[in-house]
Amino acid sequence: MRLSPDQIVVLQLGPWPINATLVFSWLVMALLVVGSWLVTRRLSPGGAIGSGQNVLEAVVAFLLDQIREVTRQDPEPYLPFVGTLFLYIVTCNVLSVVPGFESPTGSLATATALALCVFVAVPAFGIAKLGLRRYLANYLRPSPFLLPFTVIGELSRTLALAVRLFGNVMSGSVIAAILLSVTPLLFPVVMQAFGLLIGVIQAYIFAILAIVYIASGAELQERRARTLEGEAAT
Amino acid sequence: MTDFGIIGMASIITAGLTIGIGSIGPALGEGRALAQALQAIAQQPDEANTITRTLFVGLAMVESTAIYCFVVSLILIFANPFWALVTAN
Numbered sequence: 269m270r271l272s273p274d275q276i277v278v279l280q281l282g283p284w285p286i287n288a289t290l291v292f293s294w295l296v297m298a299l300l301v302v303g304s305w306l307v308t309r310r311l312s313p314g315g316a317i318g319s320g321q322n323v324l325e326a327v328v329a330f331l332l333d334q335i336r337e338v339t340r341q342d343p344e345p346y347l348p349f350v351g352t353l354f355l356y357i358v359t360c361n362v363l364s365v366v367p368g369f370e371s372p373t374g375s376l377a378t379a380t381a382l383a384l385c386v387f388v389a390v391p392a393f394g395i396a397k398l399g400l401r402r403y404l405a406n407y408l409r410p411s412p413f414l415l416p417f418t419v420i421g422e423l424s425r426t427l428a429l430a431v432r433l434f435g436n437v438m439s440g441s442v443i444a445a446i447l448l449s450v451t452p453l454l455f456p457v458v459m460q461a462f463g464l465l466i467g468v469i470q471a472y473i474f475a476i477l478a479i480v481y482i483a484s485g486a487e488l489q490e491r492r493a494r495t496l497e498g499e500a501a502t
Numbered sequence: 503m504t505d506f507g508i509i510g511m512a513s514i515i516t517a518g519l520t521i522g523i524g525s526i527g528p529a530l531g532e533g534r535a536l537a538q539a540l541q542a543i544a545q546q547p548d549e550a551n552t553i554t555r556t557l558f559v560g561l562a563m564v565e566s567t568a569i570y571c572f573v574v575s576l577i578l579i580f581a582n583p584f585w586a587l588v589t590a591n
Binding site: 434473 | 566
């Protein structure tokens, strides 16, 4: 049985095998880029807007709302990163109902790459907001003895992020394959529809967890720094 | 018993035990979280949006424990490294 689209080799380019994961992630990337380019080519600020612009505005407004509610900060700086994660994963997962399309997120490599992006983005946003010294000093609070646990926590939550996305998407396709051999009629359709729901929820959760990790770092550090300054002033 | 037999038997039994025991905890936890969330929505219907969003995120985090067990049992059955070693020799 095939567990991930990594095992389908579409093309062999010298020493580099081009597998289905790569091909389908390029396909999704092209779809997102070309689709957005086509819609944003003719934007109108006035009342009469095209259907494409309407959809994109609704998506952006939804993302901004969600980020604002979770972080209680200005959502603008986080939107490009988190929005891209959400749109990419949700497109991959929703397209997996198309016959022949293997969701790239069903491969551990893609899920790990996305989780590593979050792993890098947390200190990047933290340093951009607080500066290097105050960001690093945060690792020593509340006590330097907790430093190893903080580091382990950062690593393990990255692992959990990757395995959660991979496991959910992969289990959906594996269950569909098993059901096809047991009850070929009708029941797999129900599970496919259920898989669609799971896919959208997982994309949402991935994006929400990413923004929680990024923002909790920056916000908590800010508050702690402020209270420390307050103590120093009194 | 040959190496094939021992590795195959141990893998299958362990895979069953992994997913069987591993799904007990998350099932209890998810049921409890869902019951609490329904109670909270019944008491404060206005906050249903926030409660549902937090519930989904929480459920996904609880569920990931079961997903880890599922991944481990699938690896044991379909991508067992020891099985590959024995079949290669």
